[in-house]
Amino acid sequence: MQPSAERNLEQIRRWLDSGDIPGLDGYLNALHPADIAEVIGRLEPGEQQQILSLLERHEEAEVLEYADEAVRGEIVSDLDDKRVSEIAEEMPPEEAADLLIELPEERAEHVLELMAAPEAEEVEDLLRYPPESAGGLMAPALARVRDDQSVGALLDQIRSSDELQEADIYYIYVVDASDRVQGIVPLWDLLRATRGLPVRELMQEVQAIPADMDQEEVAALFGKYDLAAAPVVDKDGRLLGRITHDEIQDVLREETNEDISKFAGTDDDELASLSSINTARLRLPWLLICLAGTFVSASVLHSFGGTLQAYLILVFFVPAVTATAGNSGLQTATMTVRGLATGYVERVGAWPLVLKQVKATVLVAIACGLVGGVVAAVWSDFSSQHVAPGSAAMLGGIIGGSMFAAICVSATLGVLVPMAFRKVGIDPAVASGPLITTSSDIFSLLVYLGVASALLTQLGT
Amino acid sequence: MQPSAERNLEQIRRWLDSGDIPGLDGYLNALHPADIAEVIGRLEPGEQQQILSLLERHEEAEVLEYADEAVRGEIVSDLDDKRVSEIAEEMPPEEAADLLIELPEERAEHVLELMAAPEAEEVEDLLRYPPESAGGLMAPALARVRDDQSVGALLDQIRSSDELQEADIYYIYVVDASDRVQGIVPLWDLLRATRGLPVRELMQEVQAIPADMDQEEVAALFGKYDLAAAPVVDKDGRLLGRITHDEIQDVLREETNEDISKFAGTDDDELASLSSINTARLRLPWLLICLAGTFVSASVLHSFGGTLQAYLILVFFVPAVTATAGNSGLQTATMTVRGLATGYVERVGAWPLVLKQVKATVLVAIACGLVGGVVAAVWSDFSSQHVAPGSAAMLGGIIGGSMFAAICVSATLGVLVPMAFRKVGIDPAVASGPLITTSSDIFSLLVYLGVASALLTQLGT
Numbered sequence: 036m037q038p039s040a041e042r043n044l045e046q047i048r049r050w051l052d053s054g055d056i057p058g059l060d061g062y063l064n065a066l067h068p069a070d071i072a073e074v075i076g077r078l079e080p081g082e083q084q085q086i087l088s089l090l091e092r093h094e095e096a097e098v099l100e101y102a103d104e105a106v107r108g109e110i111v112s113d114l115d116d117k118r119v120s121e122i123a124e125e126m127p128p129e130e131a132a133d134l135l136i137e138l139p140e141e142r143a144e145h146v147l148e149l150m151a152a153p154e155a156e157e158v159e160d161l162l163r164y165p166p167e168s169a170g171g172l173m174a175p176a177l178a179r180v181r182d183d184q185s186v187g188a189l190l191d192q193i194r195s196s197d198e199l200q201e202a203d204i205y206y207i208y209v210v211d212a213s214d215r216v217q218g219i220v221p222l223w224d225l226l227r228a229t230r231g232l233p234v235r236e237l238m239q240e241v242q243a244i245p246a247d248m249d250q251e252e253v254a255a256l257f258g259k260y261d262l263a264a265a266p267v268v269d270k271d272g273r274l275l276g277r278i279t280h281d282e283i284q285d286v287l288r289e290e291t292n293e294d295i296s297k298f299a300g301t302d303d304d305e306l307a308s309l310s311s312i313n314t315a316r317l318r319l320p321w322l323l324i325c326l327a328g329t330f331v332s333a334s335v336l337h338s339f340g341g342t343l344q345a346y347l348i349l350v351f352f353v354p355a356v357t358a359t360a361g362n363s364g365l366q367t368a369t370m371t372v373r374g375l376a377t378g379y380v381e382r383v384g385a386w387p388l389v390l391k392q393v394k395a396t397v398l399v400a401i402a403c404g405l406v407g408g409v410v411a412a413v414w415s416d417f418s419s420q421h422v423a424p425g426s427a428a429m430l431g432g433i434i435g436g437s438m439f440a441a442i443c444v445s446a447t448l449g450v451l452v453p454m455a456f457r458k459v460g461i462d463p464a465v466a467s468g469p470l471i472t473t474s475s476d477i478f479s480l481l482v483y484l485g486v487a488s489a490l491l492t493q494l495g496t
Numbered sequence: 497m498q499p500s501a502e503r504n505l506e507q508i509r510r511w512l513d514s515g516d517i518p519g520l521d522g523y524l525n526a527l528h529p530a531d532i533a534e535v536i537g538r539l540e541p542g543e544q545q546q547i548l549s550l551l552e553r554h555e556e557a558e559v560l561e562y563a564d565e566a567v568r569g570e571i572v573s574d575l576d577d578k579r580v581s582e583i584a585e586e587m588p589p590e591e592a593a594d595l596l597i598e599l600p601e602e603r604a605e606h607v608l609e610l611m612a613a614p615e616a617e618e619v620e621d622l623l624r625y626p627p628e629s630a631g632g633l634m635a636p637a638l639a640r641v642r643d644d645q646s647v648g649a650l651l652d653q654i655r656s657s658d659e660l661q662e663a664d665i666y667y668i669y670v671v672d673a674s675d676r677v678q679g680i681v682p683l684w685d686l687l688r689a690t691r692g693l694p695v696r697e698l699m700q701e702v703q704a705i706p707a708d709m710d711q712e713e714v715a716a717l718f719g720k721y722d723l724a725a726a727p728v729v730d731k732d733g734r735l736l737g738r739i740t741h742d743e744i745q746d747v748l749r750e751e752t753n754e755d756i757s758k759f760a761g762t763d764d765d766e767l768a769s770l771s772s773i774n775t776a777r778l779r780l781p782w783l784l785i786c787l788a789g790t791f792v793s794a795s796v797l798h799s800f801g802g803t804l805q806a807y808l809i810l811v812f813f814v815p816a817v818t819a820t821a822g823n824s825g826l827q828t829a830t831m832t833v834r835g836l837a838t839g840y841v842e843r844v845g846a847w848p849l850v851l852k853q854v855k856a857t858v859l860v861a862i863a864c865g866l867v868g869g870v871v872a873a874v875w876s877d878f879s880s881q882h883v884a885p886g887s888a889a890m891l892g893g894i895i896g897g898s899m900f901a902a903i904c905v906s907a908t909l910g911v912l913v914p915m916a917f918r919k920v921g922i923d924p925a926v927a928s929g930p931l932i933t934t935s936s937d938i939f940s941l942l943v944y945l946g947v948a949s950a951l952l953t954q955l956g957t
Contacts, residue, residue: 296834
């Protein structure tokens with residue numbers, strides 16, 4: 036898609052520079068709102084306003100619906116509240132709610148006041164739910180039918196109502212007299228049914244989603260049952276709204292950013308804002324925690340100061356030990372966290388996973404220990420200065436052996452810490468990334484220097 | 497969902513132990529196939545077979561459709577080819593293709609031979625496309641209509657055909673006389689249309705997807721236009737099949753695992769198999785590359801051996817420098833990679849992103865440098881042995897200053913390397929994780945020790 040985006044951007048720039056407004060207008064009309072949304076962030080604020088001013092309100096609304104959160108935020112900040120309220124009125128209520136939730140509270144309230152009553156009410160209803168809950172994802176359920184109706188009556192209802200004109204609808208939601216969800220009727224089955232048939236006969240079971248369910252859980256449900264849409268219900272099972280597949284795709288993309296950001300010890304909010312102070316604020320806590328951890332490593336090194344001064348080569352291989360241990364710890368931690376996040380551990384069981392990790396770790400630890408040991412031996416053999424007394428082979432064996440031990444220890448941490456976090460109800464993803472590498476630094480240094488100095492003293496060198 | 501899964505597992509185990517087969521049968525019949533698929537991996541192979549044997553072929557097929565890849569692989573390996581072919585016949589062709597693609601080639605071919613001709617042909621058609629391409633994702637497009645037909649004729653066609661009974665269909669695909677895709681008719685609009693209307697009048701534009709498009713690009717298209725389904729076409733625009741939202745959700749989950757695995761220097765194939773040798777094989781290359789990198793770090797340390805022996809405190813703070821530099825490098829790299837992967841960089845532009853990263857880095861570098869410096873000063877002040885001559889404040893300043901420099905350098909690496917990789921056409925995600933931390937180790941040590949020893953000698957201590 037990038038090429039098409041670049042082409043559109045070029046064209047729009049050319050039209051803007053040429054000042055040929057009717058030409059620009061014509062070009063924009065030929066584009067899908069999503070295509071305009073894709074490139075508008077690359078233009079100067081002034082140009083952005085110029086482009087929006089050429090669109091009709093409903094087109095403007097669509098472009099903002101498709102636009103990136105950060106881009107939309109910047110554009111809306113340049114519009115007055117009246118204009119924003121007019122745009123919000125043109126949006127489906129769930130999109131308008133997403134727009135308002137990004138505004139400062141008092142501004143959002145003012146925009147709501149400016150909006151026409153019915154639209155404003157629908158939006159306010161949706162704003163009651165936390166944005167990361169099923170209620171925050173849902174749109175009003177447009178097509179609902181009483182379970183005692185006939186297919187014919189339903190069809191007439193659908194054909195007569197104008198508000199349903201623009202909607203993209205996959206299921207009809209069947210409710211009882213007190214609005215409790217009974218099931219769904221896929222449009223496909225409705226098309227094939229005869230008018231006389233009672234709706235109840237066409238009805239299929241459906242997974243109703245409580246409004247307070249977390250969006251990750253909702254996405255998991257959609258994945259488990261391959262749903263295109265699902266009804267959202269209150270505590271008594273009454274129909275509140277519907278969630279569609281496109282919301283779920285957004286959730287999955289969001290979660291990807293969230294999870295990956297956690298691995299790096301930051302937060303995906305970074306992606307939604309261009310403020311560097313905000314970014315620093317999100318990163319610093321992790322960095323300081325890790326920094327504190329490194330002071331523990333420092334005192335470990337300090338406590339072995341004598342050995343280090345006598346065998347400086349041990350210092351040279353500190354990065355080799357901490358890095359390989361850290362990386363294999365990160366690998367086991369990552370795969371354990373993913374196993375937990377994807378429900379893989381639930382479906383396959385924890386033990387097969389742990390067993391696999393342990394065996395794999397021993398294999399890589401042997402390989403790395405060997406390489407490290409050989410290199411260390413050669414090193415101490417060839418380089419005289421600052422290295423050490425004692426035979427090269429012995430030093431190589433010691434360094435290789437302690438590397439092996441260090442890798443095993445931090446790989447074990449990588450499996451156990453996320454599992455433990457899960458048990459006590461902390462998000463396992465927190466256990467990966469910086470936290471695992473820092474703790475692995477400490478433990479691998481302890482093991483490495485502990486084993487090394489023990490062997491050295493024992494060998495009486 | 498986990499609680500419900502646990503409950504189902506318990507119940508099934510209880511029925512199995514009780515040996516009350518009719519009871520078990522009854523319990524299974526009350527479950528959705530996805531619920532059985534969710535827990536079957538936790539049972540012993542014998543128990544798995546017992547449960548499948550209680551299901552009818554089409555139920556058995558559904559359970560395997562919903563089951564985890566690794567679980568399905570193990571179950572199928574215990575079934576004979578005849579049984580597998582019967583199951584494959586019960587599956588929709590795209591699911592059967594996914595099943596066969598996981599089998600050893602000669603086994604897959606044998607199963608195909610055993611399948612009934614029409615089903616086998618449909619599956620073979622789909623198997624022609626690479627699994628990660630649009631063709632690999634697609635299902636046969638069931639509901640197609642000529643653009644010169646009337647709504648009435650289309651409705652009659654839909655009602656008469658039996659093969660369309662079970663299908664979940666959202667759009668009718670409109671084609672011309674030579675089967676080239678002209679557009680779609682959403683079922684919803686079809687429901688509201690009058691029989692006399694020509695289908696052409698109901699038709700909406702649609703994003704047709706070339707069969708050879710990569711699945712990531714397909715997912716991006718679905719996200720950009722919020723599609724529920726899209727037609728897949730050959731080079732001449734002829735309708736080959738359709739891709740639906742649920743396939744896209746699977747792709748997004750897959751990509752998440754792939755990306756996150758890359759950050760940890762391994763591969764998400766780990767999650768699809770229980771082989772530890774395979775796992776080790778996937779991880780070792782990265783570990784060895786990093787290990788090689790650490791030997792460079794070792795020679796850096798070696799070359800400063802004299803300074804280190806004189807100022808052993810510099811050694812104690814090596815982890816502080818490498819870890820904080822590595823982490824902030826990882827943070828900038830991760831966010832840059834995500835920015836590129838999500839198209840955020842395209843939509844907002846590269847410069848605002850780089851600028852934000854630079855400013856944020858300077859801020860965190862100052863903070864970490866200060867903390868590190870103060871601690872180093874206090875450290876050298878209180879701890880006499882193995883530390884250093886010279887004033888504590890001076891040492892603190894030197895260590896803090898060189899930490900600041902080291903962080904800035906590796907954070908810059910974190911931004912530039914992924915962007916450079918993208919430019920030359922390497923997946924930027926490769927640049928994150930182990931690669932960035934290893935190179936950051938080398939550079940941060942160079943900067944740290946370079947600055948420190950320069951200052952120390954200059955200060956003539």
